[in-house]
Amino acid sequence: MALEIPNQPRVLVVGAGAREHAIAWKLAQSPLAPRLYAAPGNPGLAQVAECVPLGADDVGGLVSFCRAQGIQLVVVGPEQPLSVGLVDALTEAGVRAFGPTKAAAQLETSKAFAKALMEEAGVPTAAHRTFTDAEAAKAYIRRQGAPIVVKADGLAAGKGVTVAGTVEEACRAVDGMMQAGRFGEAGRRVVIESFLVGREASLMFFIDESAVVPMLPARDHKRIGEGDTGPNTGGMGAYAPLPDADSQALAGEVERRIVRPTLAALRERGSVYRGVLYVGLMLTDDGPQVVEFNVRLGDPEAEVVLPLLASDLLEIAWAVSEGRLAEVKVAWRPDHAVCVVLAAAGYPDSPRKGDVISFAPKLGASVSVPGPGLAQGGPEGCIVFHAGTAWEAEGLKTAGGRVLTVTGVGQTLSEARDTAYGGTDGITFAGKYLRRDIAHGL
Numbered sequence: 001m002a003l004e005i006p007n008q009p010r011v012l013v014v015g016a017g018a019r020e021h022a023i024a025w026k027l028a029q030s031p032l033a034p035r036l037y038a039a040p041g042n043p044g045l046a047q048v049a050e051c052v053p054l055g056a057d058d059v060g061g062l063v064s065f066c067r068a069q070g071i072q073l074v075v076v077g078p079e080q081p082l083s084v085g086l087v088d089a090l091t092e093a094g095v096r097a098f099g100p101t102k103a104a105a106q107l108e109t110s111k112a113f114a115k116a117l118m119e120e121a122g123v124p125t126a127a128h129r130t131f132t133d134a135e136a137a138k139a140y141i142r143r144q145g146a147p148i149v150v151k152a153d154g155l156a157a158g159k160g161v162t163v164a165g166t167v168e169e170a171c172r173a174v175d176g177m178m179q180a181g182r183f184g185e186a187g188r189r190v191v192i193e194s195f196l197v198g199r200e201a202s203l204m205f206f207i208d209e210s211a212v213v214p215m216l217p218a219r220d221h222k223r224i225g226e227g228d229t230g231p232n233t234g235g236m237g238a239y240a241p242l243p244d245a246d247s248q249a250l251a252g253e254v255e256r257r258i259v260r261p262t263l264a265a266l267r268e269r270g271s272v273y274r275g276v277l278y279v280g281l282m283l284t285d286d287g288p289q290v291v292e293f294n295v296r297l298g299d300p301e302a303e304v305v306l307p308l309l310a311s312d313l314l315e316i317a318w319a320v321s322e323g324r325l326a327e328v329k330v331a332w333r334p335d336h337a338v339c340v341v342l343a344a345a346g347y348p349d350s351p352r353k354g355d356v357i358s359f360a361p362k363l364g365a366s367v368s369v370p371g372p373g374l375a376q377g378g379p380e381g382c383i384v385f386h387a388g389t390a391w392e393a394e395g396l397k398t399a400g401g402r403v404l405t406v407t408g409v410g411q412t413l414s415e416a417r418d419t420a421y422g423g424t425d426g427i428t429f430a431g432k433y434l435r436r437d438i439a440h441g442l
Helices: 018-027 059-069 079-083 086-092 111-121 134-144 167-179 247-268 302-308 313-321 413-424
Strands: 010-015 035-040 073-076 128-131 148-152 161-164 190-194 199-208 211-214 223-225 229-232 237-240 275-284 287-294 336-343 382-386 389-392 395-398 402-410
Touching: 010 018, 010 059, 018 035, 018 302, 018 313, 018 382, 018 402, 035 059, 059 086, 073 086, 073 313, 079 086, 111 128, 111 190, 111 247, 111 287, 128 134, 134 148, 134 167, 134 190, 148 167, 161 167, 161 229, 167 190, 199 247, 199 313, 211 247, 237 302, 237 413, 247 275, 247 287, 302 336, 302 382, 302 402, 336 413, 382 413, 402 413
Parallel strands: 010 035, 010 073
Antiparallel strands: 128 190, 148 161, 148 190, 199 211, 199 275, 223 229, 237 336, 275 287, 336 402, 382 402, 389 395
């Protein structure tokens, strides 16, 4: 029986960041003309979806809303609601959901769990040890030497990783996580890893029990400073596809050596994976090795990969929710995309909020509506995704660390980069910070 999706289906996107804006923006392009909702959403999402005042981790409230409004599909954006079992609760309530169960989400919610599973499945990854005692962790670091990597075991909004160049820096990271409580419970247990040498890449897959379908590989710039310096952030920009890798060959190798063994190990533990699996990779001389798993679309990788998706995201997500991904063709545009994150002053440690955001006329902004989605009239191929913004009486204001993500699409990487930076130049707010070297030197 063919996949049956009704016209104008009611679809809820859970989340409030640029990733969720990109998801809703792409869903809105479906020929099925979905009626979109977002919880809690943001001013950019409000342009394509009806925002509802429910937290992304309010499982009971979200399930009740879906029942009351006849929601037919829920697309979960961030990791937090997955970690508390939103998909499990929706499935129990008879609501289709795009995302993994709480048990499967442990691939991201616990780095110790992910490492143990990879070891069991023979998946290539860095050598590691897990610690619950700070002194034992620091003694291990001193024995191993530097460079070395220190990771908070739990969720830390993409900031729980320290790539330490010295033993002293690594020990400070351990103290900050385990004794000072920098990441709360997420840092009470740490994973210490050997340092991998190579080029980073992000490769995401649509997955259900019927198929494993790769997306285009991307590369994220995680550090705050130009030249990849300073502390890790949630991501300062990204580009796709990779000019230094064969996308098809890389996807095939990662699927064979990493994704399918991982899925098999999960099945042995009773978990069938549905949704997006993000594989953070280091491309080493010995082949790709896993740096981390995420159980949802990356941010900012989603903001460069989704604009290059030629297929209907609604059809893909619906098929995955029913375990029928194998029946859907997934195609990609032969273009390039680059995105640049505009961050607030003080990011990532203490971002300032409440600064008014202004848009140049070429970006099609209006003072009467909460900010731009697609940059009408701006640089051709430029898209502005909202992350940490809020609409107040005085206008659009900064309301988070990563404020906006500006994406450029072009026939070449250079064209896409120029378009993205052209868009960033038309946006101003006090303390605006961005890296000027995203996708440069390639």
